[in-house]
Amino acid sequence: MLETEFCNIKMKNPTMLAAGVLGSTAASLNWAARSGAGAVVTKSFGKEPNKGYVNPTTVEVTGGVINAIGLSNPGVENFKGELEKLEGKVPSVASIYGANPGDFESIAVQVQDMVDAVELNVSCPHAMGGCGAAIGQDPYLTAEIVKAVKEVVKIPVVVKLTPNVTDIVEIAVSAVSAGCDALTMINSLGPGMRIDLETAKPILSNRFGGMSGPAVKPVALRCVFDVYEAVEVPIIGVGGIRDYRDVVEFLYAGARAVQIGTAVMYEGMEIFTKINRGLEKFMLQKDYSSIEEMIGKSH
Amino acid sequence: MHVPKVLEIKRIIEETPTVKTFIFDWEVKNELPGQFVMLWNFKDEKPMSISLIDPVNDEIGVSIRNVGNFTEDVHSMKVGDKLGIRGPYGRGFEISGSKVLAVGGGIGMAPLMAFTEEACRRGIEVDVVSAAATAGELIFTQRIKKAGANLLTCTDDGSHGFCGFGTDLAEKALHENDYDMIVTCGPEIMMKKLFNLVDEHKIPAQFSLERYMKCGLGICGQCCVDDVGWRVCAEGPVFWTDEVRLISEFGKYHRDASGVKHTL
Ligand SMILES: Cc1cc2nc3c(=O)[nH]c(=O)nc-3n(C[C@H](O)[C@H](O)[C@H](O)COP(=O)(O)OP(=O)(O)OC[C@H]3O[C@@H](n4cnc5c(N)ncnc54)[C@H](O)[C@@H]3O)c2cc1C
Ligand SMILES: Cc1cc2nc3c(=O)[nH]c(=O)nc-3n(C[C@H](O)[C@H](O)[C@H](O)COP(=O)(O)O)c2cc1C
Ligand code: FES
Numbered sequence: 372m373l374e375t376e377f378c379n380i381k382m383k384n385p386t387m388l389a390a391g392v393l394g395s396t397a398a399s400l401n402w403a404a405r406s407g408a409g410a411v412v413t414k415s416f417g418k419e420p421n422k423g424y425v426n427p428t429t430v431e432v433t434g435g436v437i438n439a440i441g442l443s444n445p446g447v448e449n450f451k452g453e454l455e456k457l458e459g460k461v462p463s464v465a466s467i468y469g470a471n472p473g474d475f476e477s478i479a480v481q482v483q484d485m486v487d488a489v490e491l492n493v494s495c496p497h498a499m500g501g502c503g504a505a506i507g508q509d510p511y512l513t514a515e516i517v518k519a520v521k522e523v524v525k526i527p528v529v530v531k532l533t534p535n536v537t538d539i540v541e542i543a544v545s546a547v548s549a550g551c552d553a554l555t556m557i558n559s560l561g562p563g564m565r566i567d568l569e570t571a572k573p574i575l576s577n578r579f580g581g582m583s584g585p586a587v588k589p590v591a592l593r594c595v596f597d598v599y600e601a602v603e604v605p606i607i608g609v610g611g612i613r614d615y616r617d618v619v620e621f622l623y624a625g626a627r628a629v630q631i632g633t634a635v636m637y638e639g640m641e642i643f644t645k646i647n648r649g650l651e652k653f654m655l656q657k658d659y660s661s662i663e664e665m666i667g668k669s670h
Numbered sequence: 671m672h673v674p675k676v677l678e679i680k681r682i683i684e685e686t687p688t689v690k691t692f693i694f695d696w697e698v699k700n701e702l703p704g705q706f707v708m709l710w711n712f713k714d715e716k717p718m719s720i721s722l723i724d725p726v727n728d729e730i731g732v733s734i735r736n737v738g739n740f741t742e743d744v745h746s747m748k749v750g751d752k753l754g755i756r757g758p759y760g761r762g763f764e765i766s767g768s769k770v771l772a773v774g775g776g777i778g779m780a781p782l783m784a785f786t787e788e789a790c791r792r793g794i795e796v797d798v799v800s801a802a803a804t805a806g807e808l809i810f811t812q813r814i815k816k817a818g819a820n821l822l823t824c825t826d827d828g829s830h831g832f833c834g835f836g837t838d839l840a841e842k843a844l845h846e847n848d849y850d851m852i853v854t855c856g857p858e859i860m861m862k863k864l865f866n867l868v869d870e871h872k873i874p875a876q877f878s879l880e881r882y883m884k885c886g887l888g889i890c891g892q893c894c895v896d897d898v899g900w901r902v903c904a905e906g907p908v909f910w911t912d913e914v915r916l917i918s919e920f921g922k923y924h925r926d927a928s929g930v931k932h933t934l
Contacts (some may be wrong), residue, residue, distance in 0.1 A: 393891035393899070395929050402899030414891060420928040426715035427708070429885040431672035440890050445929035569676035570752065572712050636889040639904070
């Protein structure tokens with residue numbers, strides 16, 4: 372009843388672990404899979420090991436958290452060692468980042484046999500050195516990277532978009548024209564910041580970071596809704612999902628699957644099973660027999 | 671809300687040449703021995719076990735060994751200087767049984783000190799094995815005795831108490847006494863040896879683990895352990911023997927800030 376799919380990748384339910392929330396090791400990805408996630412996305416990794424920013428890298432704000440972890444990861448070579456240990460219970464997506472088409476290309480080629488899809492992170496709001504949103508805010512750069520990756524890999528290429536743009540539809544259309552197979556929306560919002568009252572110091576060492584959690588959901592939902600009307604490719608919704616009701620909203624807005632990040636902090640890994648149970652009950656009540664029937668219903 | 675509270679250092683106790691305890695006013699609610707806080711010096715933020723939980727005077731304390739940039743900076747601070755604290759985080763020790771053995775190595779004594787005081791308050795008989803390199807590095811000796819626990823010391827160089835490793839002394843204590851439970855914190859090599867020992871003796875035990883931490887909130891994944899994937903900051907830092915058994919990296923390796931593995 373909960374089955375869904377995107378780019379011919381079959382999922383037993385629409386929930387996925389979002390990039391960067393746990394997911395730095397096979398162990399935590401397998402744990403999410405065993406805990407009921409329909410698919411898992413890795414932490415974004417790049418060419419070389421990266422320590423990320425100095426702590427504090429996270430702080431809570433009203434309605435969520437802001438984080439500037441700074442894309443810490445052990446680099447593609449080490450990450451391949453993790454991907455090898457994936458149990459394969461559910462589809463896996465490798466989230467990758469780089470500074471230019473060449474970076475993305477080389478990483479995607481190296482991992483394409485080990486995962487079901489790649490998700491291009493061109494949307495991290497606090498990445499260093501021309502990575503992340505610096506790319507995803509520019510429709511031409513985004514298209515260039517999509518084209519480069521599409522040329523070298525056989526598996527589906529998903530692009531994760533940033534909401535921090537004037538017109539997300541323009542970026543989405545550009546990514547789709549360049550050949551991407553699906554879109555994930557949204558990466559964390561902002562950047563935002565939080566300042567300590569006693570000392571007047573910004574709390575994050577990076578001063579600002581990306582906002583996630585319940586407060587970003589309305590923005591994410593609107594992005595999914597707008598882009599659904601403009602493109603044909605499948606959409607994966609993410610941002611502030613905490614229970615099955617949030618998932619229903621994303622499906623109605625046009626998402627075929629959803630990712631869950633910050634809610635793992637509030638609810639633990641049990642979140643996936645909880646959401647799936649709630650969703651099934653809701654569908655029975657409303658007489659839906661498949662996820663498909665709910666997708667895009669608000670349009 | 672997981673936001674650092676900026677507090678003045680109320681008291682500083684020089685425990686040894688390398689360890690100081692920093693005490694803060696804190697409205698004690700249900701802080702548990704074994705839980706930790708994230709300590710912010712406005713340049714960096716590190717996890718620190720709570721070594722003092724005083725619900726009567728509403729104070730908490732952390733005990734810090736000076737080993738690097740962060741700890742050196744905190745060690746240079748004076749009473750009245752400010753630090754940010756958020757927490758408490760993680761799962762602490764379960765306090766039960768009527769006779770308990772606590773085995774601490776070096777600064778690993780920090781959470782065990784809070785444990786010992788709380789357990790003694792509850793009328794539990796506690797034997798504490800405190801291990802250090804040399805006599806001058808043994809911490810909390812007075813506090814342990816004042817709490818009413820039985821202190822067994824050992825030093826690598828024999829300058830105080832038993833000469834040898836904490837695990838050797840723990841083994842001796844295990845042969846001579848019946849314990850309902852063991853709690854331990856210290857170098858992982860030491861805890862690994864103790865793990866094998868308690869497995870043999872079939873005594874329930876809790877281990878406090880240390881892994882690289884960024885968020886402390888269970889969201890960044892930096893502290894996840896193989897093969898179970900659990901977060902040391904959320905599912906731990908305290909784990910029971912049967913849980914430790916599933917942590918395949920225990921006693922073997924850990925990961926650094928970028929997630930690269932290092933053998934112990
Ligand atoms: C749950 C927990 C409780 C702890 N309790 C105490 C305590 O009570 N007293 C105490 O002195 N120390 C404690 N530590 C260790 C402490 O957090 C720091 O790791 C240590 O003090 C490093 O100090 P430094 O930055 O000055 O040294 P550095 O030279 O920068 O680091 C030394 C080593 O510490 C480790 N380390 C550095 N940063 C972190 C980090 N963010 N998270 C985890 N490990 C890190 C690394 O293995 C590093 O190689 C605890 C760690 C954890 C995870
Ligand atoms: C601690 C943390 C780390 C993240 N790291 C990444 C990352 O590496 N790559 C990425 O594409 N998104 C990353 N994100 C963004 C999430 O995948 C997600 O898009 C965002 O948090 C919104 O969803 P949520 O509200 O469910 O958390 C991270 C988010 C958080 C909170
Ligand atoms: S330190 Fe971030 S999940 Fe544990």
